[in-house]
Amino acid sequence: MTLSFAKRSSSRSEGRLLSWLLLPVALIALGPIVRLLLEGVGFGSGLTGAHLVEVISQGSTHRALVHSLVTAAGGTILSVLIGGTFAFLVALTNVRARGALVFCLMVPMMIPPQITALAWMQVTGPSSVMLKMVGLAPPLGSSQPLHSPGGIILLLGIQHASIVFLTLRAGLRQIPADLVEAARMSGAHGLRVWAQIVMPLTLPALGAGAAMAFVTALGNFGITAMLGIPARYSTLPTLIYQRLVGFGPSVLSEVAVLALLIGLVAISGVLLARWLLARRSHGLVGLSGQPLSISLGRARLPVEIALWTFIAAILALPLMALLFTSLIPAYGVSLTWTNMTFDAWVEALLRQPMTRRAYVNSISLAFGASAILMAVCLPLAWLMTRRPSRAARTIDVLADLPYALPGVVLSIACILAFLDLPFTDMTLYGTIWIILLAYLARFLVVMLRPVQASVGQLDPAMEEAASAAGARLGRRLRTIVLPLAAPAAAAGAILVFLTAVNELTVSALLWSSGTETLGVVIFNLEDSGETVMASALAMSIVLLIVFLMAGVQLLARRLPKGVVPWQS
Amino acid sequence: MAELIYSGLAKQFDGSARPALDGIDACIESGEFVALLGPSGCGKTTLLRLTAGFEEPTRGEIRMGDRQVAGPGHFVPPEDRGVGIVFQSYALWPHMTVAGNVSYPLKVRGLARAERTRRVEEALALTGLSEFADRAPAQLSGGQRQRVALARCLVAEPRAVLLDEPLANLDLALRASMQENFTAFHRRTGATMLYVTHDQGEALALASRVAVMEGGRIRQFAAPEVLYSEPVDCFVAGFVGDGAVVSARAAGPFDRSGLEVEALGMRVKVRSREALPTHLCIRPEDVSLTDEGGLRARVRGCTYQGGRFRVVVDAAGEDLVAFSRKRLVVGAQVGLRINRPWAFREPGVSAFPARVMVDA
Numbered sequence: 001m002t003l004s005f006a007k008r009s010s011s012r013s014e015g016r017l018l019s020w021l022l023l024p025v026a027l028i029a030l031g032p033i034v035r036l037l038l039e040g041v042g043f044g045s046g047l048t049g050a051h052l053v054e055v056i057s058q059g060s061t062h063r064a065l066v067h068s069l070v071t072a073a074g075g076t077i078l079s080v081l082i083g084g085t086f087a088f089l090v091a092l093t094n095v096r097a098r099g100a101l102v103f104c105l106m107v108p109m110m111i112p113p114q115i116t117a118l119a120w121m122q123v124t125g126p127s128s129v130m131l132k133m134v135g136l137a138p139p140l141g142s143s144q145p146l147h148s149p150g151g152i153i154l155l156l157g158i159q160h161a162s163i164v165f166l167t168l169r170a171g172l173r174q175i176p177a178d179l180v181e182a183a184r185m186s187g188a189h190g191l192r193v194w195a196q197i198v199m200p201l202t203l204p205a206l207g208a209g210a211a212m213a214f215v216t217a218l219g220n221f222g223i224t225a226m227l228g229i230p231a232r233y234s235t236l237p238t239l240i241y242q243r244l245v246g247f248g249p250s251v252l253s254e255v256a257v258l259a260l261l262i263g264l265v266a267i268s269g270v271l272l273a274r275w276l277l278a279r280r281s282h283g284l285v286g287l288s289g290q291p292l293s294i295s296l297g298r299a300r301l302p303v304e305i306a307l308w309t310f311i312a313a314i315l316a317l318p319l320m321a322l323l324f325t326s327l328i329p330a331y332g333v334s335l336t337w338t339n340m341t342f343d344a345w346v347e348a349l350l351r352q353p354m355t356r357r358a359y360v361n362s363i364s365l366a367f368g369a370s371a372i373l374m375a376v377c378l379p380l381a382w383l384m385t386r387r388p389s390r391a392a393r394t395i396d397v398l399a400d401l402p403y404a405l406p407g408v409v410l411s412i413a414c415i416l417a418f419l420d421l422p423f424t425d426m427t428l429y430g431t432i433w434i435i436l437l438a439y440l441a442r443f444l445v446v447m448l449r450p451v452q453a454s455v456g457q458l459d460p461a462m463e464e465a466a467s468a469a470g471a472r473l474g475r476r477l478r479t480i481v482l483p484l485a486a487p488a489a490a491a492g493a494i495l496v497f498l499t500a501v502n503e504l505t506v507s508a509l510l511w512s513s514g515t516e517t518l519g520v521v522i523f524n525l526e527d528s529g530e531t532v533m534a535s536a537l538a539m540s541i542v543l544l545i546v547f548l549m550a551g552v553q554l555l556a557r558r559l560p561k562g563v564v565p566w567q568s
Numbered sequence: 569m570a571e572l573i574y575s576g577l578a579k580q581f582d583g584s585a586r587p588a589l590d591g592i593d594a595c596i597e598s599g600e601f602v603a604l605l606g607p608s609g610c611g612k613t614t615l616l617r618l619t620a621g622f623e624e625p626t627r628g629e630i631r632m633g634d635r636q637v638a639g640p641g642h643f644v645p646p647e648d649r650g651v652g653i654v655f656q657s658y659a660l661w662p663h664m665t666v667a668g669n670v671s672y673p674l675k676v677r678g679l680a681r682a683e684r685t686r687r688v689e690e691a692l693a694l695t696g697l698s699e700f701a702d703r704a705p706a707q708l709s710g711g712q713r714q715r716v717a718l719a720r721c722l723v724a725e726p727r728a729v730l731l732d733e734p735l736a737n738l739d740l741a742l743r744a745s746m747q748e749n750f751t752a753f754h755r756r757t758g759a760t761m762l763y764v765t766h767d768q769g770e771a772l773a774l775a776s777r778v779a780v781m782e783g784g785r786i787r788q789f790a791a792p793e794v795l796y797s798e799p800v801d802c803f804v805a806g807f808v809g810d811g812a813v814v815s816a817r818a819a820g821p822f823d824r825s826g827l828e829v830e831a832l833g834m835r836v837k838v839r840s841r842e843a844l845p846t847h848l849c850i851r852p853e854d855v856s857l858t859d860e861g862g863l864r865a866r867v868r869g870c871t872y873q874g875g876r877f878r879v880v881v882d883a884a885g886e887d888l889v890a891f892s893r894k895r896l897v898v899g900a901q902v903g904l905r906i907n908r909p910w911a912f913r914e915p916g917v918s919a920f921p922a923r924v925m926v927d928a
């Protein structure tokens with residue numbers, strides 16, 4: 001009897017031990033955000049709202065807020081037009097080669113915004129190698145047309161079209177064909193079916209996609225910085241960046257207010273999107289049957305040509321321009337067969353200590369973040385699925401926050417939280433660890449959601465059978481849950497790696513000399529006029545991304561639905 | 569020796585109004601083959617999961633042999649109970665081969681490789697799976713998967729084997745052959761088996777004793793033939809076997825051979841353990857059809873059942889079931905004799921002797 005008592009407590013304590021995992025996860029993922037909120041109410045300097053009022057009433061704040069809202073709204077409208085058109089055509093009609101179309105539309109989303117901006121700047125402007133090759137370059141001295149609000153809106157629109165596309169397509173797929181058939185039977189035709197049946201049903205999904213595109217555009221730093229700073233057109237993220245870079249941590253409490261402001265707008269957008277999506281899944285539950293498919297008839301070929309031309313324009317054109325720029329001997333020269341050179345590539349990848357360091361830093365950070373998150377998320381997902389305590393559920397809901405909030409907000413929060421480590425006089429600011437911690441917080445959900453989906457699909461009887469066979473919790477996790485959730489964990493790890501390697505927004509505020517990341521280096525190279533080397537480095541990153549995306553694609557068939565972001 | 573003892577066992581799931589199990593008292597002998605039979609939602613799976621240790625009881629205790637495995641403030645987790653379980657979904661691990669699945673319990677126990685291989689081969693041979701050892705579970709048929717689950721459960725030589733509707737996913741022919749497998753298995757291993765099913769044919773055919781459950785309680789726990797011929801209440805009488813349940817009143821003195829009751833508007837001699845029964849359970853075997861005399865009845869339905877006809881007749885406003893060698897025409901008048909059916913007293917129904925009612 002005593003024996004079984006002892007065994008019982010050992011088995012219970014295994015479960016309890018695992019619950020302690022929630023504490024560090026909550027501290028790292030949510031601690032910084034709580035710290036930022038406290039800063040807003042004047043934590044440390046007595047509870048005051050004085051600096052809050054002061055910062056908010058400044059003219060620069062107003063201007064940046066208006067600029068942020070204008071560019072994000074403009075970008076969202078463009079995203080809705082592009083993503084919406086693609087979604088309707090791909091999901092509802094009989095166009096061919098949908099898989100390839102979708103993959104190509106998703107590539108801009110996976111390419112980091114600073115590279116998108118750099119690539120597009122090689123398409124237009126007086127120094128464009130591509131335009132010079134066809135003799136269309138504007139005269140020297142004329143300005144870069146993309147260095148303008150219009151340019152920012154254009155690129156934001158292209159970058160986030162895939163967000164609208166994915167949400168809307170998911171919504172369109174839920175419309176059963178019999179609904180449309182019913183409308184046809186009652187005498188409605190083509191456009192009328194579309195306007196009266198399809199559109200109203202998909203409006204919530206469209207709204208949700210638009211809200212998410214808006215939030216993402218609002219937090220965008222790569223494009224607004226690359227195009228806006230030269231044009232002296234600052235948005236909230238670039239204003240925060242410029243203040244912090246210009247004045248250092250002394251302006252922390254001031255930029256914290258700016259961060260809170262942008263965080264507030266972003267959270268409203270996220271909540272709006274969730275509310276719309278919840279409404280959507282309500283009405284259509286229980287309807288089944290064939291998904292809708294409308295035949296385009298003779299218009300099919302022209303439509304396909306139009307779609308692929310568009311893809312070429314937003315994907316192939318800028319990447320080709322980027323490639324051309326990376327191959328010229330010096331900026332401003334045009335490219336010919338004879339002067340084509342890989343010097344910039346060699347310089348960027350092999351010689352320059354800073355770019356090499358950035359590669360090492362970014363890859364180590366991305367690798368470290370995905371390895372740690374994989375180790376944490378498996379037991380975490382198990383805990384949330386099998387032992388849903390109130391604490392676990394709370395973390396489950398709030399884990400989205402560091403990812404949904406704009407990157408600058410998380411960066412400011414991390415600086416505040418880790419500038420003075422509690423109970424020590426150490427600081428993490430300026431070390432690579434603060435970047436790692438910020439990555440862990442930010443990408444937690446990118447790893448957690450696929451693993452959660454996978455663990456949720458596991459028949460609990462699998463684990464119960466192992467438990468009846470005598471296996472304790474640790475062994476069950478290792479021998480049953482881990483192998484079965486491995487494909488999802490691998491996909492999650494690649495996604496984290498991909499996102500972290502591309503990342504600029506967080507590291508732009510957290511880097512210091514020696515801890516620069518790839519995103520930061522591209523930004524700095526372009527800033528200091530080394531466009532050719534920046535292009536070569538950017539091109540090498542694009543190749544790495546496409547390679548990794550192909551890796552996920554290969555895993556796709558063994559993954560639960562919704563894990564691969566471009567295949568939901 | 570008693571292997572499994574339940575006393576006052578109750579289980580109430582969080583957030584549900586009705587208890588899933590409501591006071592289970594039962595004792596299962598070592599080496600017995602017991603079936604849990606009952607309609608959907610009566611708590612069979614819950615009882616099984618409590619036995620395995622996947623759920624904790626709300627009240628009461630479970631003992632295995634001389635060891636308490638669940639009771640107030642005391643709980644032995646499934647890993648330490650030494651019971652084997654076969655799930656309805658089989659729950660084979662898809663990332664291991666058949667041999668890998670079967671050897672897992674031995675690996676967990678830390679057995680040496682040679683010993684492990686020997687016992688796995690033995691278990692596979694016993695279930696006729698030797699040639700499938702290296703296949704993945706996905707490459708097996710339903711029946712083969714079922715046998716892998718069984719082999720995996722038995723390789724560890726558990727003191728009790730729990731099976732939750734193990735045949736529910738199989739077709740009829742396969743079911744019959746698997747049933748034979750189970751019986752042969754039980755004979756060979758002598759393990760205590762607790763078998764959940766809602767198919768009464770299966771339960772009556774396989775088990776040495778059957779526990780009929782309803783609403784979280786065991787209504788009757790007895791040998792199949794006893795359940796059939798001597799049900800304790802209306803639910804068991806109606807749920808197990810064919811026939812009719814009609815109300816009755818005692819109309820004579822009670823002795824060892826039974827008593828006389830008033831039912832269907834006449835006096836019937838019945839078997840009983842009660843002096844004041846309230847109902848009769850009239851099996852088809854208890855009814856003989858005659859051409860003249862007896863109770864007059866009208867034929868309401870007649871279906872062929874292979875070798876005989878099942879006839880439903882209306883006698884004094886009650887539907888009775890009888891067997892007949894000849895086909896009868898619906899609407900025809902027949903005579904009935906009822907031969908010593910079983911009388912019982914439904915709990916909670918007040919019983920009066922017929923005479924008292926007549927006098928009143």
Ligand SMILES: Nc1ncnc2c1ncn2[C@@H]1O[C@H](COP(=O)(O)OP(=O)(O)OP(=O)(O)O)[C@@H](O)[C@H]1O
Pocket residue numbers: 581582584587588606607608609610611612613614615766
């Ligand atoms: N995890 C649970 N949480 C809440 N209620 C439960 C849970 N599991 C079972 N129940 C409830 O307990 C009751 C008994 O369920 P149980 O699964 O034991 O029925 P069963 O006899 O096995 O039925 P079936 O033949 O359909 O499998 C049901 O009313 C069921 O809804």
Ligand SMILES: [Mg+2]
Pocket residue numbers: 612613614
């Ligand atoms: Mg059940």
